[in-house]
Amino acid sequence: MNKVLAILRLTRIEHSIMLVIAVLAAEMLAGGPPGAMTLALSLITPIFVSMGSFALNDYYDIEVDRLNKKNKRPLVNGSLTLRQAKYTAAASFAIGVVASAPIGAYAFAIAFVFAALAAVYARTLKEVLIVGNTYVALSMVIPFIYGNYVVASALAPSIIPVCAMVFLSGMGREIHGTIRDYKGDVKVRNALTLPKAIGLGPAAWVALVLYLAAIAVSAYLFVSVPPFEGSLTYGAMVLVSDVLLLYVSFGHIVFKSDSFYDGARNLSLAAMALAILSILLVSLVRI
Incomplete structure (x- = not known):
């Protein structure tokens, strides 16, 4: 076991x-x-x-x-x-x-x-x-x-903005991961990560911009893309997700501590899971 x-x-x-x-x-x-x-x-x-x-x-x-x-x-x-x-x-x-x-x-x-x-x-x-x-x-x-x-x-029209939202938030989360793992990435692998190339602070700002773009796409889905358009289920769940991602993003800029990074990893994963679950729930109602 x-x-x-x-x-x-x-x-x-x-x-x-x-x-x-x-x-x-x-x-x-x-x-x-x-x-x-x-x-x-x-x-x-x-x-x-x-x-x-x-x-x-x-x-x-x-x-x-x-x-x-x-x-x-x-x-x-x-x-x-x-x-x-x-x-x-x-x-x-x-x-x-x-x-x-x-x-x-x-x-x-x-x-x-x-x-x-x-x-x-x-x-x-x-x-x-x-x-x-x-x-x-x-x-x-x-x-x-x-x-x-x-x-x-063929690719369904609603899938394209969903993919854009997930990709942008995934990129932001990945950059946060390279900030969290900076010490090992540099000392052991000598990897050319974004924090090594431009610094930890600027990398955190890049992640914030990516998350903001993902949040903008999530809002676009709610405003203009069926079946998410006007859906209270999607709107409420993705709003919570967006707030969590904003907290994680600004936290990487403000707190800069290993204890925050560890918690932020799980929090960002939960936020993305919530957004993906909202997509499933709306798609089930549609069917």
Whole structure:
């Protein structure tokens, strides 16, 4: 049981839950739920590709995580070995990609490409200025595109602004992550992150601008894009999400402490989860 819990921590299962919500929302927005078997396969893919991504990321980041004192991570505290993390990543990627094959060519191509990119990201992409951050932000967007193509052959109009909102907030969150991990990124990997390139303070301002842009898109959805237009469910939930993201953004500029950074990581994740859940709820009402 302890090993199972350690694997769930290694693979950040909470992120997989968010991706499942995103895929479901996209399927509803793009045309309605698929058949039971296709629905099940379409949810297995994001769960396991995400699990593989996080397992492989921690495999390569173990020295950085040790320096940044991330003692809750299974590889740092010894709950799992590097060998176990590597096998977990390989098995997760295999399950996720194979599950997508019966759905169709689009779904399989999306799953395969992002599984491959996850491996490249963990090994090299995260070292490249902005490119690594962009990949992670896109990995938050791709479940919506994937879910759309599970049930349709063209991108639904409402999916595009949703993807823009998620991408912008994902980029902001990623930059905050490079601020939080600055010490390990520089000392162990010598990674060219945005904080290293322009400084911690300016990087925090860039993240704020990205979050403000995401909030602007969320407002645009409420004002102009069906089925979000005028929806009290969406409006109330996304308002709470936006306020939380503003607090996290300004906090990175004002507080600049490890204790704040740790709490802000979970708070920003909760805010994004709330926004994605609001999209699902509105799409269900639409159907």
